[in-house]
Amino acid sequence: MVKNDINVIIEKEDLAEKIVKLVIYNPQIALNAKAGQFVIIRVDPKGERIPLTIADSDKKAGSITLISMTIGKTTTLVEKMREGESITDVLGPLGKCSEIERFGHVVCIGGGLGIAPVFPILKEIKNAGNTVTTIIGARNEKLLILEEEMKACSDNFFICTDDGSKGFKGFVSMKLKELITASLNGTGNFPRPDRVIAIGPTLMMKSVCDVTRQYDIKTIVSLNSIMIDGTGMCGTCRVEVGTETKFACVDGPEFDGHLVNFNLLLARQNYFCEEEQLSMEEYKKENHTGACKLDL
Amino acid sequence: MKKEKTPMPEQQPQERIKNFNEVALGYNEEQAIEEAERCLQCKVPKCTEGCPVEIDIKSFIKLITRKDFSSALEKIREKNSLPAICGRVCPQEDQCEKKCILGIRNEPVAIGRLERFVADWNDKNKNDPGSSKKSDDSLENAFAELERIHDGNGNKNLNINVQKLQKKARIAVVGSGPAGLTCAGELAKMGYGITIFEALHESGGVLVYGIPEFRLPKSILKKEVEFVKNLGVEIITNALVGNTYTLEDLFGAGYKAIFIATGAGLPYFMGIPGENLNGVYSANEFLTRNNLMKAYLFPEYDTPIKKVKNFAVVGAGNVAMDSARTAKRLGAEKVYLIYRRTEKEMPARIEEIEHAKQEGIIFHILSNPVEIIGEDSFVEKVRCIRMELGEPDSSGRRSPVPVPGSEFEIEAQAIIMAIGQGPNPLLLKKIPGLGLTRKGNIIADEKTCRTNIKGIFAAGDIVSGAATVILAMGGGKKAAISINDYINSGIW
Numbered sequence: 083m084v085k086n087d088i089n090v091i092i093e094k095e096d097l098a099e100k101i102v103k104l105v106i107y108n109p110q111i112a113l114n115a116k117a118g119q120f121v122i123i124r125v126d127p128k129g130e131r132i133p134l135t136i137a138d139s140d141k142k143a144g145s146i147t148l149i150s151m152t153i154g155k156t157t158t159l160v161e162k163m164r165e166g167e168s169i170t171d172v173l174g175p176l177g178k179c180s181e182i183e184r185f186g187h188v189v190c191i192g193g194g195l196g197i198a199p200v201f202p203i204l205k206e207i208k209n210a211g212n213t214v215t216t217i218i219g220a221r222n223e224k225l226l227i228l229e230e231e232m233k234a235c236s237d238n239f240f241i242c243t244d245d246g247s248k249g250f251k252g253f254v255s256m257k258l259k260e261l262i263t264a265s266l267n268g269t270g271n272f273p274r275p276d277r278v279i280a281i282g283p284t285l286m287m288k289s290v291c292d293v294t295r296q297y298d299i300k301t302i303v304s305l306n307s308i309m310i311d312g313t314g315m316c317g318t319c320r321v322e323v324g325t326e327t328k329f330a331c332v333d334g335p336e337f338d339g340h341l342v343n344f345n346l347l348l349a350r351q352n353y354f355c356e357e358e359q360l361s362m363e364e365y366k367k368e369n370h371t372g373a374c375k376l377d378l
Numbered sequence: 379m380k381k382e383k384t385p386m387p388e389q390q391p392q393e394r395i396k397n398f399n400e401v402a403l404g405y406n407e408e409q410a411i412e413e414a415e416r417c418l419q420c421k422v423p424k425c426t427e428g429c430p431v432e433i434d435i436k437s438f439i440k441l442i443t444r445k446d447f448s449s450a451l452e453k454i455r456e457k458n459s460l461p462a463i464c465g466r467v468c469p470q471e472d473q474c475e476k477k478c479i480l481g482i483r484n485e486p487v488a489i490g491r492l493e494r495f496v497a498d499w500n501d502k503n504k505n506d507p508g509s510s511k512k513s514d515d516s517l518e519n520a521f522a523e524l525e526r527i528h529d530g531n532g533n534k535n536l537n538i539n540v541q542k543l544q545k546k547a548r549i550a551v552v553g554s555g556p557a558g559l560t561c562a563g564e565l566a567k568m569g570y571g572i573t574i575f576e577a578l579h580e581s582g583g584v585l586v587y588g589i590p591e592f593r594l595p596k597s598i599l600k601k602e603v604e605f606v607k608n609l610g611v612e613i614i615t616n617a618l619v620g621n622t623y624t625l626e627d628l629f630g631a632g633y634k635a636i637f638i639a640t641g642a643g644l645p646y647f648m649g650i651p652g653e654n655l656n657g658v659y660s661a662n663e664f665l666t667r668n669n670l671m672k673a674y675l676f677p678e679y680d681t682p683i684k685k686v687k688n689f690a691v692v693g694a695g696n697v698a699m700d701s702a703r704t705a706k707r708l709g710a711e712k713v714y715l716i717y718r719r720t721e722k723e724m725p726a727r728i729e730e731i732e733h734a735k736q737e738g739i740i741f742h743i744l745s746n747p748v749e750i751i752g753e754d755s756f757v758e759k760v761r762c763i764r765m766e767l768g769e770p771d772s773s774g775r776r777s778p779v780p781v782p783g784s785e786f787e788i789e790a791q792a793i794i795m796a797i798g799q800g801p802n803p804l805l806l807k808k809i810p811g812l813g814l815t816r817k818g819n820i821i822a823d824e825k826t827c828r829t830n831i832k833g834i835f836a837a838g839d840i841v842s843g844a845a846t847v848i849l850a851m852g853g854g855k856k857a858a859i860s861i862n863d864y865i866n867s868g869i870w
Contacts, residue, residue, distance in 0.1 A: 128678065130682075131671070131681075171579040171616050173577065173578075173579070176621060310663065310667065310671065311577070311587075313618055315802060318659075346755070361676070
């Protein structure tokens with residue numbers, strides 16, 4: 083039995099290689115969380131603050147679900163946490179919630195870790211009476227997450243992998259283009275999308291927007307900029323949307339993808355690349371892994 | 379009697395730019411007594427008039443001359459819950475010391491330094507009236523009772539018990555900066571059950587994210603926050619009111635009034651080309667990385683900062699000086715400060731300007747950035763234009779006018795925008811009908827701190843716009859008195 087202290091990890095599950103799901107006890111966040119929002123966490127007294135999307139929330143159980151992909155030191159620390167341990171700090175729910183309306187036919191696209199944040203939006207979109215087509219993609223089959231959950235809420239469901247290990251071989255943007263083309267030709271029973279929601283790596287969202295722009299289909303993306311406070315105080319997360327500078331943490335994270343300056347976003351995301359690598363190397367030096375010992 | 383203030387011992391500039399330790403080291407007992415003896419003990423002291431929280435200055439100074447330092451602290455604490463902080467960061471030259479009679483012909487009494495001395499001496503000698511709680515017997519009993527109930531981890535249970543125990547109402551305070559801490563402390567002393575909701579993971583607001591270690595050591599802040607907690611105030615961190623807790627949640631949970639003290643946390647940018655390049659920070663970001671997240675200790679701490687060759691800071695307020703001096707301590711070769719008027723118009727405290735100069739900050743006055751230039755999305759230089767002073771503007775300062783054709787470039791790999799902060803609209807937008815100024819500050823009555831919505835009070839920078847720690851504290855204090863009136867009368 084796990085004791086329910088605030089921010090304690092009630093449940094932990096490995097979803098795929100380097101992708102973990104954490105169910106965290108925090109009734110206050112669960113009470114007010116809506117689809118599309120995120121939290122900022124800190125996992126160590128000397129740790130940094132990183133944003134993670136709320137992949138699910140359960141008001142009754144007082145819990146929220148976070149999904150983290152291991153890429154640097156902080157996410158390595160997240161991966162190593164065990165059930166029963168508490169996360170030092172969890173702040174949320176942050177950001178604006180998704181715009182949920184009856185749009186008609188909505189295509190929900192999730193790439194890699196981006197599948198996680200699409201899931202709660204997908205559910206809401208479906209509940210609002212939309213026809214939902216879902217496309218999820220990853221580099222390979224092993225990295226696909228939430229496949230069954232997503233499929234269950236979708237009218238049409240497609241999988242893409244870069245290496246073709248499952249489903250369509252290629253990027254989600256290519257699959258989308260194929261589907262839109264088919265809808266315009268009247269081949270198959272696939273109506274023209276009224277809206278696309280795409281969440282995933284920045285390059286993926288950019289590619290999706292490049293496709294939908296040609297057909298003038300409104301496309302919503304969720305931006306994963308670097309953040310510190312997450313409350314609009316520091317401006318680290320600023321992005322250009324149309325002619326305006328916006329803060330992803332409070333004005334977003336969702337924006338009209340056709341207006342987002344993705345090149346700027348990519349550049350800003352990579353600003354601390356060297357430092358992030360250094361941080362990881364230092365961490366490895368301090369924590370000789372089991373593999374190291376085996377090498378001896 | 380000496381004409382000048384007893385000098386403040388300081389770390390030498392060449393030394394201090396290599397560390398983040400406090401610059402001003404503080405008086406010892408002899409120096410404090412020597413300075414205290416300069417006080418004329420005026421029959422009608424002007425200094426107290428200059429103090430936003432009306433500290434009985436002459437009395438605490440008298441107690442210093444008698445070497446009764448613990449009573450001196452009690453005297454200050456009657457009016458001010460955060461003396462170690464105010465002694466350090468208050469602009470005394472514009473307040474108490476400005477009114478000091480000695481100041482007419484000579485230098486005024488160094489009231490700020492004495493206030494700091496008293497706080498530090500008592501801390502060193504563990505003789506703080508706050509921690510011993512000897513101020514009020516009935517309150518002391520209530521605290522003892524509370525401590526019995528409080529098992530050390532159950533905040534929620536505590537709330538319920540507070541309600542049963544306390545005769546007075548529960549009040550929610552939003553923000554743990556100077557205004558929030560002061561209001562909470564004052565209301566707790568009156569017997570209210572107070573919860574402070576703080577969005578960040580640490581308490582203190584601008585004192586923890588904004589003001590650098592070398593000007594206000596975080597250990598000092600921690601102790602002052604502890605003092606407020608010892609008065610019975612509960613602080614919940616990671617709690618963003620408006621998001622984590624809605625106002626309905628708070629009123630629904632039984633809070634009878636809400637005090638909004640969310641400060642001036644929204645960074646302003648200039649709106650010039652290149653401002654989103656890598657290496658352009660708001661002062662808030664730069665200072666938060668270093669102060670709250672301790673990026674200057676990276677990689678021991680995980681939050682990074684780029685230690686580039688040259689920094690340029692735009693602006694000339696205290697925040698700009700803090701940013702420039704922090705940049706210097708990161709090991710920068712050159713740190714430039716770009717300001718569109720002259721040194722005379724700089725809003726920063728004279729002491730901060732002097733400290734910055736001593737530390738080798740290069741001032742580019744009568745200059746204004748027009749474009750930030752970079753390559754491969756990284757900042758390389760900032761293009762500025764020379765300015766000259768024209769007619770006085772609405773602030774009474776002569777307004778700067780660009781000199782055509784006078785552009786020049788400054789090479790810097792990081793630019794810090796310290797041109798001011800506005801009110802963070804996050805919570806305010808979620809209170810339907812809340813009266814706001816054109817700039818987005820809350821409209822609150824100057825005397826009562828009441829907003830146009832029943833039960834909601836506001837003070838500090840969120841009302842006044844970015845000002846000083848002590849003014850925010852003065853606002854917090856007024857709000858506490860007004861909240862007490864409202865709870866007692868029930869009349870809005």
